[in-house]
Amino acid sequence: MDAASVRLAELLRAGLPADAVLTDPDITRSYGHDMASFCEAGTPAVVVLPRTVEEVQHVMRTATELRVPVVPQGARTGLSGAANAEDGWIVLSLVRMDAVLEIDPVDRIAVVEPGVVNAVLSRAVDEHGLYYPPDPSSWEECTIGGNIGTASGGLCCVKYGVTAEYVLGLDVVLADGRLLHTGRRTAKGVAGYDLTRLFVGSEGSLGVVVRAVLALKPRPPAQLVLAAEFTSAAAACDAVCRIMAGGHVPSLLELMDRTTIRAVNDMAQMGLPETTEALLLCAFDTADPAADLAAVGALCSAAGATQVVPAEDRAESELLLQARRLSLVALEAVKGTTMIDDVCVPRSQLGALLEGTARIAEKFDLTIGVCAHAGDGNTHPTVCFDASDAEESRRARESFDEIMALGLELGGTITGEHGVGVLKKEWLARELGPVSLDLHRGIKSVFDPLGILNPGKVF
Template identity: 85%
Template sequence: MDDLLERLREHLPADAVISDPDVTASYAHDMASFCAAGSPAVVVLPRTVEEVQHVMRTATALRVPVVPQGARTGLSGAANASDGCIVLSLVKMDRILEINPVDRVAVVEPGVVNAVLSRAVHEHGLYYPPDPSSWEMCTIGGNIGTASGGLCCVKYGVTAEYVLGLEVVLADGRLMSTGRRTAKGVAGYDLTRLFVGSEGSLGIVVKAVLALRPSPPPQLALAAEFGSAAAACDAVVRIMERGHAPSLLELMDRTTIQAVNRMANMGLPDTTEALLLAAFDSPDPAADLAAVGALCTAAGATQVVPAEDVAESELLLQARRLSLTALETIKSATMIDDVCVPRSKLAAMLEGTSAIAAKYELTIGVCAHAGDGNTHPVVCFDAADEDESRRARESFDEIMALGLELGGTITGEHGVGVLKKEWLARELGPVGIEMQRAVKHAFDPLGLLNPGKLF
């Protein structure tokens, strides 16, 4: 321990190395439940690439594991410390280095907060689409690590589609560049995509070149009430089948609606079984909303309410953004699942989740990025009740099994981390896991980077 601290401090400012156990304990875990976390030996907060390189060279020399972290808003335990590790927090590397309206790129450090970047590029008439629900807190480095998504994915896609190039510090301290800043480029293997979603297990992202889009027009939204989740899912199928391109298509079940109302007094229709939110940022959003509203009515909507202006639209979208936070108020703990299924199987996913909730006598609220089939069943339970905690974990596992049975995946945007290691093995199979481990070994032969995550 003394040798580790001494070596780290040789090339790091005094305030960048934290060894007080009371402070380091606060960096031990992210926001996931049921994920083991160890006690870090030290927390390091570098501000430069050279300081990150020094940390990794020191870790390699002393064979000390390193756990990279951003804002720790993750939901899979991917940022959880291991015993005796160096926690490498990148939140101090928070500069926007460049915004280029001609090339339509931004160059940023990993600690830049998603919302800060979005507002900065907006001043140039540009748009960075990925917008996780935690966008006011989460960092770009964390978004890259978990390949995160957001509400706009149905039209604009996820983080992986906007990362053009990276600078990465490897496990031994070498600096590597991947990708490009051009609109096109196919030179060699796509190592940039390999790092997106790798959860800090292959290298430390210290700079990212991100693609930007022109700012779209302000979006208008509508809310459609349904007497069942199945009817709401039928509306989703009709909307996508007819070729509509909403900028947002979100679903909230009755449990979620009631939770949001209790927490924020939003005035949502908490007597309905499902609420579908659709938005368009097209040249004529009112016409698109009218067409989608008609499809919702045909699918059985009991009421369709289009927003009259942008302010009313934003109020509706704020209700959706509050969903996960509101569900956390129901019980002392939550397990937030992240199962993505084909759109055609969305109704079966929601119906199956409801049956699982009944089987285990638990409250499970569901909010979903319905346009791309990404559901977030939230299991609410009393962490102090041993039996209820057991049932919560079992229901969580059944929900993931249901997703795989329906042709889906165990995670659409939250990552694997510690929480879903067993399920990653089931989804990929033994050959897939073998090849994943081979890639890991090529980049991190000593196994120092984020050990115990993914597999």
């Protein structure tokens, strides 16, 4: 370690337990990045793992004093490089702040620390007859703090919405170490600007979330899932439009294309129908899910489904959902590396997005599988490539960019739930435009005048 890094570690240890300050380069390097491809990362000077708010404040005061950049991190399951560090930076890992502090069935809220794993919270509130809906595919690993930082979504968004709709209030440590309280724990409240929403999706660039008040819902009935097979992605997307136009409110409406189906079968031997071009999964958690599935099944058949199979029980339903949750992992296994796009388009343009992605895959001679939260138009075209092949890697990056351009052309957005990080900075500028970017920079300067919080991310 150089003299500056030694001094940094000494000051941090003055307010942190010895085991909470890591300086071994082999260890700090492993904390230097999330799961995104094509995003540069360095070796942090130090990784800190605080357990208390006061310890987080000490880290930020030290960083301010020495003008050292800080990267807040959760489980590093992100897909845009937002958790990546550079040489000499501080990584502020919040995984040890993992307490569920309160569950209130009357007010229907949970108060949690940022390191709580999504699935752990879901199971904890379930014991009280409650439900925390946001459920990213990485829900068994990702943390609530990370979900808040990237404004995560999940499979249930079509009915229940995204993370931002469940964050009522936050405690945030600012760049200079001050503690900010935002929002409320009441069902309603409009006092002042909505600073809570400002932090949701800010990717650690405005402050460090150290506590969150989350809204809960009553636990719904167990959902039943229907699987519908189609001979084309266009027909499956037509079925999605028919379902939504018909006023149905499924708890889940997911799509997997043929490439994704084959990848899941190859990895997990799940026996999904490889002869189909698209598989649509629809679920209801209503009082009579079988009746709802029957109605949706008729719409799928009218759109051209070759087979419609409703699950008979919860076990069958969970098996189908597990196949969908494995999609991204299975696609990564195709060639070893993936670039996972996150383009969200109006539902009416879902078919055009899938058709355009297929043309892009053919143009660049690449395997690109698509899984999608079809009910809200959020697609995940996933480019599979060999990272050791420079030419294939170049084509992968170019195809990724063309998919984002296609999404914007169709009236969509470059990210529905994964965030911007460093991967999509250029594209964010194209989507927002210069006036919006100026305002973003102005807001950043108010909260972080020295520019030490996750610099170089988002914009």
